Amino acid sequence: KEKDLQKEFDAKIDAETKIEPRDWMPDAYRKNLIRQISQHAHSEVVGMLPEANWITRAPSLRRKVALLAKVQDEAGHGLYLYSATETLGAKREDTVDDLHRGKAKYSNIFNYPTVTWADIGAIGWLVDGAAIQNQVMLTRTSYGPYSRAMVRICKEESFHQRQGYEIMLTLANGTEAQKEMAQDALNRWWWPSLMMFGPSDKDSPHSQQSMAWKIKRQSNDELRQEFIDKTVPQAEYLGLTIPDPDLKWNEERESYDFGPINWDEFFNVIKGNGPMNKERLKARKDAKDNGAWVREAANAYAKKKRKREAG
Numbered sequence: 109k110e111k112d113l114q115k116e117f118d119a120k121i122d123a124e125t126k127i128e129p130r131d132w133m134p135d136a137y138r139k140n141l142i143r144q145i146s147q148h149a150h151s152e153v154v155g156m157l158p159e160a161n162w163i164t165r166a167p168s169l170r171r172k173v174a175l176l177a178k179v180q181d182e183a184g185h186g187l188y189l190y191s192a193t194e195t196l197g198a199k200r201e202d203t204v205d206d207l208h209r210g211k212a213k214y215s216n217i218f219n220y221p222t223v224t225w226a227d228i229g230a231i232g233w234l235v236d237g238a239a240i241q242n243q244v245m246l247t248r249t250s251y252g253p254y255s256r257a258m259v260r261i262c263k264e265e266s267f268h269q270r271q272g273y274e275i276m277l278t279l280a281n282g283t284e285a286q287k288e289m290a291q292d293a294l295n296r297w298w299w300p301s302l303m304m305f306g307p308s309d310k311d312s313p314h315s316q317q318s319m320a321w322k323i324k325r326q327s328n329d330e331l332r333q334e335f336i337d338k339t340v341p342q343a344e345y346l347g348l349t350i351p352d353p354d355l356k357w358n359e360e361r362e363s364y365d366f367g368p369i370n371w372d373e374f375f376n377v378i379k380g381n382g383p384m385n386k387e388r389l390k391a392r393k394d395a396k397d398n399g400a401w402v403r404e405a406a407n408a409y410a411k412k413k414r415k416r417e418a419g
């Protein structure tokens with residue numbers, strides 16, 4: 109019986125038929141999806157913090173409205189993705205507790221500080237840009253609810269990317285000090301953004317199986333290269349310099365060669381030792397603790413209502 113179910117599952121993967129919540133799936137497929145989607149959800153939620161830091165200090169009402177909307181979108185993405193993990197049988201409480209206990213990962217990128225307004229531009233441009241590169245691929249992922257979530261989320265991320273690029277464009281065409289601020293933000297966010305795609309393919313333990321299951325449709329290195337090729341001309345248009353002396357167009361490959369990535373920094377950050385890891389986790393834990401009374405009140409109200417309805 110199990111063999112038949114496995115065969116049916118394999119045939120669906122081969123035929124590009126989405127796997128749906130009630131379908132049989134191998135345990136390891138389910139586990140791997142819960143791992144990836146919950147980390148993705150945590151990234152969206154923790155990812156609100158660096159930008160939220162600038163909401164009160166946005167330089168104009170228009171900038172503030174756009175930033176508020178963007179940060180709210182990220183919250184929505186997080187909730188959407190937690191729901192996707194629930195379709196796989198994960199409990200949201202456990203998933204969130206794993207984050208708070210430091211057991212679950214979230215994207216390396218959100219462990220860096222946002223020290224100037226230009227960082228908000230750089231995040232939209234580079235971080236959302238990298239997120240789109242990865243998530244457009246995930247619209248074709250084999251698990252139905254995840255793939256459909258990605259279609260919606262990518263539409264919003266495109267707005268976020270343009271919002272960030274436009275901030276960079278304004279600064280890059282502004283005063284000398286503003287241009288310097290934009291360049292400084294690019295210098296600090298470039299390399300961590302490249303790390304968002306994950307370790308090199310040869311050091312990526314999940315890739316092979318995730319590709320076979322069509323959870324991932326392109327490798328970490330392929331996506332990183334595509335992102336670089338797309339982003340270099342955008343930096344040129346801004347008149348800014350990518351902080352990589354080895355960056356060079358390769359005629360033969362029709363693609364950019366680039367310098368070595370500091371993987372020690374990456375692994376250190378995802379182990380919890382980045383500049384902002386402790387502060388980010390504390391902010392999430394405090395948010396949960398400070399909201400405890402709301403959850404208690406909502407539960408008490410729901411209980412009272414059920415009792416009343418029962419008779």
Ligand code: FAQ
Pocket residue numbers: 143144147148149151152155156182213214215216217231235236239242303304305306307311312313314315318328378
């Ligand atoms: N950060 O074997 P692989 C956003 C971990 S976008 C931290 O290659 P996999 C939008 C990995 O989990 C950011 N950890 O793993 C936004 C694994 O550890 P584990 C979120 C990383 O899964 C924008 C180990 O290294 N996007 O939030 C990272 O096959 C602006 C080995 O790696 C997604 O999560 C990293 N960058 O490939 C929000 C996209 N990379 O679990 C607010 C969905 C790897 O064994 C503001 N995820 N690790 O302990 C994916 O596509 C994949 O999970 C990859 C990693 C490509 C990230």
